[in-house]
Each structure stands twice: as C-alpha cells, then as structure tokens.
Amino acid sequence: MTGEAGRIFAIAWKDLTAERRAKSNFASVAFFAGLILLMFGMAVDADNDTLAVVAPGLLWMAVLFSGVLCFNRSYERELEAGALDALLLYPGDRRSIFVGKLIANFAFVALVEVVVVPVAAVLYRLPVAHIALPLAGVFLLGTIGFVALGTFYAAMSSRLRAREVLLPLLLFPMLIPLMLAAVNATGALLSDSLMGDAGQWSKVLAVFDVIFLAAAYVVFEYVIEE
Amino acid sequence: MKDLYSAAGVAPRSAYISLLGWFTLLFLIGAQVVGYMNSPADSGMGHLQKIMYVHVPAAWAGFLAFFITFVMSIVYFVRKRASDDMIAAAAAEVGVLMTGLALALGSIWGRPTWGVYWTWDARLTSTAIMFLMYIGYLALRGFTDEEERRARWSAAIGILAFLNVPIVWWSVKWWSGLHQPQSTRESMSAVYWNNLWLNAAAFLLLLVFFIASRYHVAQLERSVELRLEADALAGSNQHV
Numbered sequence: 001m002t003g004e005a006g007r008i009f010a011i012a013w014k015d016l017t018a019e020r021r022a023k024s025n026f027a028s029v030a031f032f033a034g035l036i037l038l039m040f041g042m043a044v045d046a047d048n049d050t051l052a053v054v055a056p057g058l059l060w061m062a063v064l065f066s067g068v069l070c071f072n073r074s075y076e077r078e079l080e081a082g083a084l085d086a087l088l089l090y091p092g093d094r095r096s097i098f099v100g101k102l103i104a105n106f107a108f109v110a111l112v113e114v115v116v117v118p119v120a121a122v123l124y125r126l127p128v129a130h131i132a133l134p135l136a137g138v139f140l141l142g143t144i145g146f147v148a149l150g151t152f153y154a155a156m157s158s159r160l161r162a163r164e165v166l167l168p169l170l171l172f173p174m175l176i177p178l179m180l181a182a183v184n185a186t187g188a189l190l191s192d193s194l195m196g197d198a199g200q201w202s203k204v205l206a207v208f209d210v211i212f213l214a215a216a217y218v219v220f221e222y223v224i225e226e
Numbered sequence: 227m228k229d230l231y232s233a234a235g236v237a238p239r240s241a242y243i244s245l246l247g248w249f250t251l252l253f254l255i256g257a258q259v260v261g262y263m264n265s266p267a268d269s270g271m272g273h274l275q276k277i278m279y280v281h282v283p284a285a286w287a288g289f290l291a292f293f294i295t296f297v298m299s300i301v302y303f304v305r306k307r308a309s310d311d312m313i314a315a316a317a318a319e320v321g322v323l324m325t326g327l328a329l330a331l332g333s334i335w336g337r338p339t340w341g342v343y344w345t346w347d348a349r350l351t352s353t354a355i356m357f358l359m360y361i362g363y364l365a366l367r368g369f370t371d372e373e374e375r376r377a378r379w380s381a382a383i384g385i386l387a388f389l390n391v392p393i394v395w396w397s398v399k400w401w402s403g404l405h406q407p408q409s410t411r412e413s414m415s416a417v418y419w420n421n422l423w424l425n426a427a428a429f430l431l432l433l434v435f436f437i438a439s440r441y442h443v444a445q446l447e448r449s450v451e452l453r454l455e456a457d458a459l460a461g462s463n464q465h466v
Contacts, residue, residue, distance in 0.1 A: 152386075156379045160369045170362040170383065174390055176355050177397035184401065204397055215389055219382045222303055 007092050011100025015074055016107060025073065026108065030115045033066035037120050048125060055124040056187035060142070060179060062116050067109040067146060068171060071154035072163050074101050079159065088224065098151060098220040106147045113139055131189045134198065138189065141205035142182035145212055149174055152216035155223050174212075181205045243438050250431040257428040261421040268418075277335045279421060283429035285328035285353060291321030291433060292360060292388055299384030302377060308448065309441075311377035314384055315367060316440035318360050320433060325357045348399040355394050359387040373448070 019025060040058040044050045051058075078084035087097060117139070121128045128135060150171055157167040185201035261279040268275035298314035332350055333343045344350070363383050370376040 149386075153383075156366065156370075156382075160366075162365075162369045166362075166365060166369060169358075169365055173355050173358040173362060174386065177390070177393045180397045180401045204400075208393060211389060211393070212386070215386055219303075219385060222378050223382050225378070 004096055007096040008100045012103035015104035029066050029069050030112055033062045033112055033116045034119050036062040036065055037123055041123055051124045055126055056183045059120045060183050066112055068168055070108045071150040072158040072167055074105055075154055075158035094224050095217055095220055102151045105151050109143050109147055135189055138185045145178045145209040148213045148216050178208050239442050246435050250435045253431055254428040257424045261425055265417050265421050277331050279425040281328055281331040283426040284324045286426055287429040287433040288321045288324030291317045295384045296388035299381035302381040312444040313441055316437045318363050320436040322360050346402055348402045352395045352398045
C-alpha cells in the first residue's frame with residue numbers, strides 16, 4: 001500500500017511542481033475567474049439586490065468556467081515527448097495516475113477558489129466571514145465532484161483535436177446536479193435563513209461525489225490503457 | 227449491388243430488418259390513425275392533446291435507447307467486441323433523435339398550453355440535460371478516429387452518463403420544486419391511455435428498426451474502413 005500511496009503522491013507532486021514552476025498558468029486562470037465575476041456583475045447591471053440573489057450562481061459559474069481550463073493541461077503536459085507512454089510503463093496500478101492527477105487538480109482548483117470567493121465577496125458584497133467554515137465545506141464537496149469528473153473526462157478530451165470545446169461539452173451536462181446542489185447550498189448559507197437546506201444540498205453533493213469518484217476510479221483503467 | 231456487399235464482406239441488409247421496417251411503418255400509421263380518430267377532443271387542450279401520442283412515446287423510446295447504450299457499454303468492457311460498441315453507438319444516436327423529437331414536440335405543445343415554448347419543469351429540464359449528455363457522447367465519437375480507443379472511451383461515457391440520469395432527475399426535480407410547482411398531468415381517461423400505449427408499442431418497434439438499421443450501416447462503414455486500411459497497407463487501390 002505504501003508503494004501505491006507513494007506513486008499517487010509522486011504523480012500529484014510532479015504535476016504541482018510543474019504547475020508551480022510555470023507560474024503564469026495559475027495567475028492567468030485566477031485572473032480569468034476574477035474577470036468572469038466582474039463581467040457577470042456588470043451583465044446584471046451591478047444592481048445590489050439582483051446580485052444578492054444571483055451571487056451563488058455567478059460564483060459557481062466562475063469556478064466551473066475557470067476550473068475547467070486546468071484539466072486538459074494536466075494531461076497535455078504528458079503528451080509532450082511521449083511522457084504518458086512512459087508513465088503507463090511504470091509498474092503498479094494505473095488508477096494511481098488518476099488519483100494523483102485528481103489530487104493535483106483539486107489543489108489547483110481549490111487555490112483558484114481561495115482567490116475567487118474573497119473577490120466575489122468584495123464585488124458582490126457577500127457576508128462570508130461568519131459562515132466561512134460551512135461555506136468551505138460546501139466548496140470542498142463541490143470541488144471534489146467537479147475535479148473527479150474533470151480529471152476523468154480530460155483523460156480523453158486532452159488527446160483530441162477539439163479538446164477545448166469537447167471537455168466542457170462532455171463535462172458540464174454531467175455536472176448539472178453538482179451545480180444545482182452547490183449553488184443552492186451556497187445560497188442557503190449566504191441568505192442565512194435556511195441552514196437545513198444547505199445541509200440537504202450538501203448531502204446531494206456528497207452522494208454525487210461518492211458515486212462519481214467510484215465510477216471514474218473503476219472505469220479509468222479502460223480509458224487510459226493503450 | 228450484391229457485388230458491393232460481397233466486396234465489403236458484409237451481408238446485405240437482412241430481409242428481417244426490411245420486413246420489420248414495413249411492419250413498423252404500417253403499425254405506426256395505424257396507431258396514429260387510431261389515436262386520431264378514437265380520442266375525443268380534450269376538455270382543456272382540444273386536439274392539441276394528440277401531440278402526446280408522438281411526444282410521450284418518443285421520450286420513452288429515447289430513454290430506453292440510452293439504457294441500451296448503458297447495457298452495451300458494460301457488455302463492451304466485458305467482451306471487447308466491436309459489434310457491442312456499434313450497437314451502443316447506434317442506440318445513442320437513435321436516443322438523441324428520439325429525445326430531440328420529444329423536446330421539440332414538447333415545445334410546440336407547451337406554447338399553446340402553457341403559453342411558453344419552454345418552462346423549467348423537472349421533466350423537460352432533465353430531458354434536455356440528458357439530450358446534451360448524449361450529444362457529448364456522439365461528439366466524442368466523431369472526434370476520435372482510432373476504432374478501439376473510440377469504443378473504450380464511448381463505453382466509459384455511456385456508463386457514466388446513464389448513472390447520472392437518475393441523479394439529474396432527482397436534483398432537477400428538487401430544485402424546480404423550490405421555484406415553481408410541477409406541471410400536473412391529470413389522470414387520463416382510459417381511451418387516451420390505451421391510445422398512448424398503442425403508440426408507445428409503435429415507437430418501440432421504430433426504435434428497434436432504427437437501431438438495427440443504424441447498426442447495419444455501422445458494420446458497412448467499418449468493413450469499408452478495414453478494407454481501405456488493408457489496401458493502403460498492401461499498396462494497392464484496386465478495391466477503391
């Protein structure tokens with residue numbers, strides 16, 4: 001087991017190191033997320049009452065649209081100079097590749113969220129300070145499902161010509177339950193009145209995460225084998 | 227014509243499929259005529275109600291088609307046969323067609339009934355999401371050239387997408403329940419119900435016929451591809 005855990009850690013660390021050294025990528029994605037928030041705010045006329053209602057949705061849209069940019073990249077790096085073939089040749093379970101990349105992508109998207117949420121809080125005047133902990137819980141659950149499916153679908157889309165459009169086309173319809181649950185849980189927390197509702201939607205998120213983590217983990221082997 | 231088929235190494239379309247096609251056509255016309263003649267104008271919707279005899283069977287057939295894709299995707303991973311992949315793909319294509327038809331007719335029916343082409347009703351919304359999930363399935367197939375890889379990838383998507391169908395349904399239902407009441411389907415009188423089932427049977431036949439025909443075309447396409455490949459490798463183009 002230590003061997004498998006070691007492999008997972010090595011892959012996650014390798015991806016994160018590459019990401020850290022190519023500093024521009026994270027910065028670009030984070031700025032893009034901020035840009036989306038700004039544009040959404042202007043699209044609804046920067047009206048504070050409207051923003052208070054639609055902010056949870058805008059926040060998650062910014063996360064999904066910016067986060068989706070990182071998944072293809074995580075495999076594209078491997079396609080240069082046949083790195084993926086070498087990775088597949090290593091002994092051990094190929095699902096370690098999936099779990100390792102999942103962890104690296106999770107870290108990346110979580111970092112984007114660490115930027116996005118405070119920016120949204122400032123732009124849309126969201127009272128996040130006193131609900132920081134439950135909000136973090138909702139984002140944790142939402143991000144796990146998002147990253148699990150994103151990492152899974154990018155294993156396919158990243159190797160095709162049409163990867164930029166194909167990944168969102170495959171991924172976003174699948175994410176609709178997650179989006180609904182995350183937006184409503186976030187909204188319930190922000191509106192402060194329906195704490196129970198946030199709990200219910202968080203359960204939906206948890207169920208979604210468990211089902212698709214398991215399904216993606218099982219099927220990944222067939223997706224990656226060459 | 228015969229020569230073309232033998233050159234491709236595939237049997238011509240079986241007489242059974244043609245027979246099924248003609249039978250389906252007659253059955254479908256019959257079921258529609260019965261539905262039209264038989265059911266009185268609905269008190270609320272008038273003759274508009276007859277859209278139901280295509281709309282609902284098409285939606286059911288689409289759902290059944292996606293279930294077939296799901297089952298054949300699992301079978302593909304078990305047996306790794308190209309034919310299983312081709313049946314899964316044929317079913318997905320027909321499912322998208324049927325679901326698209328159901329959505330279009332739903333809109334046409336919705337405009338005079340609800341006053342709008344679209345409403346965020348749970349049934350309608352989750353059907354649209356299902357439609358888009360399988361559009362993605364077909365798009366991925368379209369962009370993947372290598373046969374074995376295409377089969378593996380689309381089987382993976384066929385499984386995950388169908389797992390998501392009940393989750394989408396429940397989450398959308400719950401969500402739309404928060405915003406607006408469900409459109410109610412009042413209990414139908416027996417004559418509407420019988421007509422509906424008759425037309426559902428017709429659409430089941432249509433589904434089988436479409437999938438069988440599409441599968442046969444896929445076999446032809448595949449044999450042509452294999453043929454061209456073999457010729458290219460042999461350095462001759464006498465068959466082209």
